[in-house]
Amino acid sequence: MEIGIIGGGAVGLLMAHYLGKRNKVTLYVRRSEQMELVNELGVGLGGTSDTVKVEARLIEDLSHHDLTFVCVKQNHLKGLMPVLEEIGDEETLVFLQNGMGHLERIRKLSSAVMVGVTEHGALKTADYSVRHTGKGVIRLASMEKSSNVDRLMEQLNQDHFPFIAERDYYHMLAKKLVVNAVINPLTALFEVRNGQLLENPFIHDLALGLCREACQVLKLDFAAEWENTERVARATAANYSSMYKDISACRPSEIEAITGYLLAETDTLPIHSFIYQAIKAKEFERRKEGHHG
């Protein structure tokens, strides 16, 4: 299969590495330095000598593939829309973003739009290398009623990189949103790894409160979602969340797409409102420090 992967971050590199073992993969990136490095060195799995040859191109040169994964963060999706609109409405596009605010926009792009969530831990160690820090799965669901998700699963699935088909895309994204709305801001705020959320009794209490409020908005069962959040925190215990990494690196975080999405749904979420303000304040301070140092 010919697969396009848009985004040269940790998730894009991880997918390019594994899917490139069995398919013809083209990785689309923003910077020409990264393009040149990937074309020269392939995409390596950090800490191993396992490298896969992958073709890299710049995002503005996006062309047709059997399937294209969009692995950029929500913050970069808006800027990508003109390129995606040009690619045509028959392209199979799979969006792997945290949050849910993008659904209406992406649905209009093609008659074959899918969404996915990744439960892998991944750390970008260089422009051409990614460390697989937590083995998980990628769940995919179609936004259309009639779709070929099952056939696609057979083609994508591999032992060390499994895919699971989900029937209800909204439910799948809502469950992931709860996990992200609990783990990401708390780990970023208190500068801890995902596993410490369960070990520190004070952070643990905040996590419970955030989970309860998120479940109220999204109409999910609290006990089931808390169990799921604990499972993810345990499976990725040694990792730093993407929000922790973004804020530490003075990059804009996904707080708007995650907590901001919940707050836009209702104005009665006191713990999320507080955490949102605290993350905004932290981002502001980090960026000020970044500019000066």
Ligand code: KPL
């Ligand atoms: O998706 C994640 C993220 O960091 O964005 C989790 C599941 C919290 C893993 O770190």
